[in-house]
Amino acid sequence: MSTVRLDVPSRSVACLAIPSLAFQCELAGRPGLQGAPVALSDEARGRVADANREAAAHGVRAGMTLRDAVGLCPTLHVLEPRPAHVARYADALVEVMAAVSPLVEAAEHGIVFADLRGTEGLYPAIQDVQRAVFAGVPAALAPRLGIAGHRLTALVAATRAGPGATVHVTTEDAAAFLAPEPVSCLPLSVEAVERLRLLGIDTCGQFAALPRHAVEAQFGFEGGAAWLAACGEDPRPLYPRPWERERVVEQVQAEPPLVSRESVLHALEQMLGRALRHPRARHRFVRQVRLRGETERGGLWEREQVLREPVGDRARLWTLLRSLVEYATFPGPLSLVTLELSGLTRESGRQRSLLDVEQTRRREQLDEMVRHLKVRFGASPIARVVDVEPWHRLPERRYALLEYDP
Numbered sequence: 001m002s003t004v005r006l007d008v009p010s011r012s013v014a015c016l017a018i019p020s021l022a023f024q025c026e027l028a029g030r031p032g033l034q035g036a037p038v039a040l041s042d043e044a045r046g047r048v049a050d051a052n053r054e055a056a057a058h059g060v061r062a063g064m065t066l067r068d069a070v071g072l073c074p075t076l077h078v079l080e081p082r083p084a085h086v087a088r089y090a091d092a093l094v095e096v097m098a099a100v101s102p103l104v105e106a107a108e109h110g111i112v113f114a115d116l117r118g119t120e121g122l123y124p125a126i127q128d129v130q131r132a133v134f135a136g137v138p139a140a141l142a143p144r145l146g147i148a149g150h151r152l153t154a155l156v157a158a159t160r161a162g163p164g165a166t167v168h169v170t171t172e173d174a175a176a177f178l179a180p181e182p183v184s185c186l187p188l189s190v191e192a193v194e195r196l197r198l199l200g201i202d203t204c205g206q207f208a209a210l211p212r213h214a215v216e217a218q219f220g221f222e223g224g225a226a227w228l229a230a231c232g233e234d235p236r237p238l239y240p241r242p243w244e245r246e247r248v249v250e251q252v253q254a255e256p257p258l259v260s261r262e263s264v265l266h267a268l269e270q271m272l273g274r275a276l277r278h279p280r281a282r283h284r285f286v287r288q289v290r291l292r293g294e295t296e297r298g299g300l301w302e303r304e305q306v307l308r309e310p311v312g313d314r315a316r317l318w319t320l321l322r323s324l325v326e327y328a329t330f331p332g333p334l335s336l337v338t339l340e341l342s343g344l345t346r347e348s349g350r351q352r353s354l355l356d357v358e359q360t361r362r363r364e365q366l367d368e369m370v371r372h373l374k375v376r377f378g379a380s381p382i383a384r385v386v387d388v389e390p391w392h393r394l395p396e397r398r399y400a401l402l403e404y405d406p
Helices: 021-028 066-073 083-098 126-134 151-160 172-179 188-198 202-208 212-230 259-276 314-326 357-377
Strands: 013-019 038-041 048-049 077-079 104-108 111-115 144-148 166-168 248-258 285-293 300-311 332-342 384-385 399-404
Touching: 013 083, 013 126, 013 151, 021 038, 021 048, 021 083, 038 066, 038 111, 048 332, 077 259, 083 104, 083 111, 083 188, 083 285, 083 300, 111 151, 126 144, 126 166, 126 202, 151 166, 151 172, 172 202, 172 212, 188 212, 202 212, 248 259, 259 332, 285 314
Parallel strands: 038 077, 144 166
Antiparallel strands: 013 111, 013 144, 038 048, 104 111, 248 332, 285 300, 285 332, 384 399
């Protein structure tokens, strides 16, 4: 475990893990179910997605049908998933880690990494990091924290930690710490893991005992990276989220919920107008657009679009937003719609030609129009005529129509 002060290399990466985040979110809001057999259904509400220990004691397992689960445990409480609820918790976990370090990666729902390098002055001891992280996470979610010198070691440490506890692994102990873990935790493809198991290699310790050159000969670069990870020297870096200085968020709380697509578009048009009038977005260009719709029962619909070039024109932004909504399938009537404009920039440069200015301008206008049509319809509705066999006696063989793709 941790000491008061530790060497910097052994505390480079922190991993906050909440196993089965969707299940924990539902249990956190229902303290009366503590100690009762509980199962979480999948989104189709036909099978068990997860179950607690009390339900597992009756034979309830993930993947079985709800009918079979209730047959095994008549007192089973079945909870429906609420993706919107889970997404809010997942975003909150990212913000908690962002308060500790500016370099944060959300690997998946319930697992967040943070780069701790450079934070030794703020958090000289592991206990300081633990207090800073757990202060922003509800105890009912049973958070776990792992701290190590590399990514995989920190993740395994977090999964081994108990609820509300922290496991710290030094660089010297990393290989022995990972040795009993299954090879499925390594950054290998499913096919590679199956090949290893056929060879009788089931644990990270057995895998690390192989010569590195032999592993790379069989599995290539992926195998070499996995071998280093099994030795406690995971070479994979963190991929932190882009740092956003400013963003504009607009929301509409609909009462009653929005049922028709036209009502969603009308609300979205109003939000876009308010967002562009916001002082942060005035005379600015937008690089990324994010839409989120939530139902009263916790259903979630999300779309995110990164623009090829920054856009500051309302008409062009509206064309993009409308195309995202027109062909969307919502999980139900939307009670909350959120629009987020991010990646705000001051300028949008475009190289102009010194010669044939008018022709170049018309071609740019045509290209822009085709790009908008492609976003709206999914394919370019414009074609161009090309010569194929101009000498052929049949007119239809002389030319061909090819999709115009700028």
